[in-house]
Amino acid sequence: MSGKSRRDFLKTSAVIGAGVAGLSSSTAKAAxxxxxxxxxxxxxxxxxxxxxxxxxxxxxxxxxxxxxxxxxxxxxxxxxxxxxxxxxxxxxxxxxxxxxxxxxxxxxxxxxxxxxxxxxxxxxxxxxxxxxxxxxxxxxxxxxxxxxxxxxxxxxxxxxxxxxxxxxxxxxxxxxxxxxxxxxxxxxxxxxxxxxxxxxxxxxxxxxxxxxxxxxxxxxxxxxxxxxxxxxxxxxxxxxxxxxxxxxxxxxxxxxxxPGVSESIQHGIFAYFVPPVSLYALLGGIMWITKHRKELDQEEKL
Amino acid sequence: MKKIFTIFALFILMIVSLHAQQSPGKDHSKLNITCKTCHTCDVPTKSDPCLVICPREKIATVYQKPEETPDLITIDQISDRYGPVHFSHKIHAQMSIMSGGCKNCHHYNTSGPILKCNSCHEDTRKRDDISRPDLKGALHRQCMDCHREWSHETGCNTCHTLKKNVKEIQPDQVKKKLAGMAHPVLLEPTKIVFETNYEKGKMVTFFHDDHTKTFKIECTTCHKNETCLKCHDTKKVSDEKSKIVKAHKSLDEHHKQCFSCHKEDNCESCHLNKQAEQFDHGKKTGWALNKFHVNLSCVNCHGSKIPYSKLDNKCVSCHKEWNNENFKHTITGLQLNETHAQLNCEDCHAEKNFAIKPVCTNCHENYIYPKQKPGKLVRTK
Known part of the structure; x- marks a missing residue:
């Protein structure tokens, strides 16, 4: 059961994360x-x-x-x-x-x-x-x-x-x-x-x-x-x-x-999966840049 | 005029009948509290006493002798897991004498009929008014506070029997068992000698007898809220350390018990260097109680205000109605002869002071009482 629910959770969060990646973390509020x-x-x-x-x-x-x-x-x-x-x-x-x-x-x-x-x-x-x-x-x-x-x-x-x-x-x-x-x-x-x-x-x-x-x-x-x-x-x-x-x-x-301060930080980090998505976006960006640079280098060498 | 009289008589009758209808404790309306303390309406009746909801801050309680109370009370209103509880009421009433008496349990009871617990404590736990405990809680609290103190246990079986075993216990059986059961009479000390650190007088002699029997002071005046624990404890702490704990009481606390009456006495009235003598009205006040006065309680002459006020030794201070016409001199042991019976008291008893010898010299030169007597001695009963 746990496996199923955990899978469900990951699925839903992935969907939500992808959907609302652009939203600011400040809009995150308790249910x-x-x-x-x-x-x-x-x-x-x-x-x-x-x-x-x-x-x-x-x-x-x-x-x-x-x-x-x-x-x-x-x-x-x-x-x-x-x-x-x-x-x-x-x-x-x-x-x-x-x-x-x-x-x-x-x-x-x-x-x-x-x-x-x-x-x-x-x-x-x-x-x-x-x-x-x-x-x-x-x-x-x-x-x-x-x-x-x-x-x-x-x-x-x-x-x-x-x-x-x-x-x-x-x-x-x-x-x-x-x-x-x-x-x-x-x-x-x-x-x-x-x-x-x-x-x-x-x-x-x-x-x-x-x-x-x-x-x-x-x-x-x-x-x-x-x-x-x-x-x-x-x-x-x-x-x-x-x-x-x-x-x-x-x-x-x-x-x-x-909860106090911790709540805002906590919710900030995990709300709508903004940071993971942005992190991946950042990493992807770096990868793209490095890859792009390599390609450029190779072009220059050629 | 006759009409007014009839109306007045009717009015009196109405008040009397109203009073009879209430059937509360005797004279409770004469108590020094306003009616509104306990009643919400103007004319409380027996069927609708319109009592204010508990807790009633100021209350007047009736005191019933334990012997007059029911032997056994069966509590079965809320039995559920367990069968009914057969509560030995009388013996508990005897036990409670030193710890608050009837009102220890019957708290907030007005004078008059004993209120049932469920007149204030609801028998459902889920309720709107949670300001006072429900019936189950209230009843258990009454029992557990004492039972826990001496047994250190919370076992249900002390009072309860499981429903499946309940057939074995019949109220009649319990009643038979309780018949004649009583808390043993408490042994009163007669005299206690305290050794103190007070330099000027190391010994304080306390005559318990004098206070209870002579001065007729209620036990609870000094023994306030004493619990069963004072004498009973099934698991007395055997730890040596706890035995020798000296009470570090403040001076005030040490003397509180005595000071409630003896607040105007000097230290040396109680602190002596030898054992004190028992109270003797003659020695203490210079006026020995004769056989007429010895049986009176202090309050008869001194009033109930403590400390007692000093009285003078003039008979007429108390016996205000006495004069030479209605006073039978024979009771003093001396029957006045005819001539002397005509005289005023103060002719012989100067300034109506009966403690000093009467004087004869106002009329008879060189006559001295008791050498010469104004009548003959008689034996008084």
Missing amino acids: PKNILSEDRMGVLVDTTVCVGCRNCEWACKDAHNLPAGNLESYEDRKILETKRRPDIKALTVVNEYSPGKNSNLPLDVKVQCMHCDHPACVSACIVGAFSKEENGTVIWDTDKCIGCRYCMAACPFQVPAFEYNKAINPLIMKCDFCFNRTKEGKLPACVSICPVEALTYGTRTELVKVARERIKRNPGRYVDHILGEHEVGGTAWMYLSSKDFKELDFPKLGTNPA
Whole structure:
């Protein structure tokens, strides 16, 4: 399948490249899909509420046809002693940290794709497989994915995982915000199973309001920071915590969208295949010139 | 005139009937909060109390004794993977006494009837109002916060039974098991002696008994928000390091508990170089409580304002209605004879000060009480 899609991709790009070779790279823009919707959805993760039951991990695997095992086996808390990252077999994981302020209870932090408002993966993807959907989800088209892993390098949260163990057709894997479920009006699997509703699903605008209200009503419980409200231009998944997010292994990020400058360069290089075509044109030109010169030289000699 | 009276009577009747219709906690309308704090309409009724949506910032809660509460509550509204949860309510109510009591779980409950959780928490997760958790979330949060603290586990089976095994557990069985079950009565210390670094007085003696039994201070006045963890922890950290951690509390924090009442006392009132003696009203104030006063609680005389105000020792300061006509002198153990019974109090008790000896010299030269008595001694009951 991959061979076919890759061939298709090359074919289409060649056609497009040839067709629009004359266009300037400045006209390159993201697909209309990637326009931010006012009603895009998100999730507010309240780490002070999360109990670390890891039911979300099970539900996620179950919803994505990954080997999930028995739900009861997730009660084993030994696994929380080591810090884990999402991978190809677990698109979300829960890590445990020491208690935050005014609490005896450990802090549990669910990690998954943050579904950025300005996703670096979307802009980094050279084949346009990634897209930010209207409901806030950042998904990718496995048929288009060529496994270049640019998205992995671009992601400020280092979320996308790669099927290194597969020799043939290795793909990128990450949380897809249960796009297939939300399409049908269902909740994401993790949100649905959470026993304590540490994960609140709603429109991003509403969630920011809810988060602010929680901090205001309970300043002793939370640090005054909603992670994801402004980080890298805002994310669909946002976090509340009772200690500094640095201590919860979140990278320190600015408020500028991660793509930024790289996007314009990246898109400039790869848009409509302008540079390769011009490069070939240049090389062809040089060849023609050298060939022409040789011919001239020979004519002179004769 | 008669008409006005009838209208007035009707009006009173209407108010009374309205009040009866609400059947909230007793006298909740007399509380120092405006009606609009909890009600949105002008005339709330029992069928439509028009309560403002949760959370209600200022609330009045009723206190129910744990013993008066239901033994068992079966939670089955949202059972799905698991069968219904049989929640042992009474024993949990007993356990919560030191950590906030009823309102620990029944938060934002108005005075009066106990509101059902689902009157605020919707039983569907996909909903419009996400400002408060759904029912499943709210219920779990109530349980997990404590259970996690002492067991360090999140196992579902502590409370839940899988639906396939649910037939084995019947509510009656659980009820039978719970009958007579109670949290053991907490053992109160009588006296605690703290050793401190304070130069002028290294010892602070704290009479727990005095504070709870004599001064009748509620446990939760000092033991604020204590959790099960204070006594229970199934996995106490055995690390030696963590045991000897000294609390580096600030001076304020150290004294916070005492200062909430003793804010006007000197350091040396508590910090002594020997163990302090138990509180004795006579020694401390110079006015020993007699058998009439010893059974009263402090607030009866001193009012509820803490620290207690000093009273003078004139009987009429409290017993304002007493005069020589209605005061039965016999209760003091001395029955006045006829002549003396006619006198005013201050004829013998100078300036109505009953703490000092009465004087006879106003009428009788060289008479001294108690050598000469204005009547006969009687045994009082």
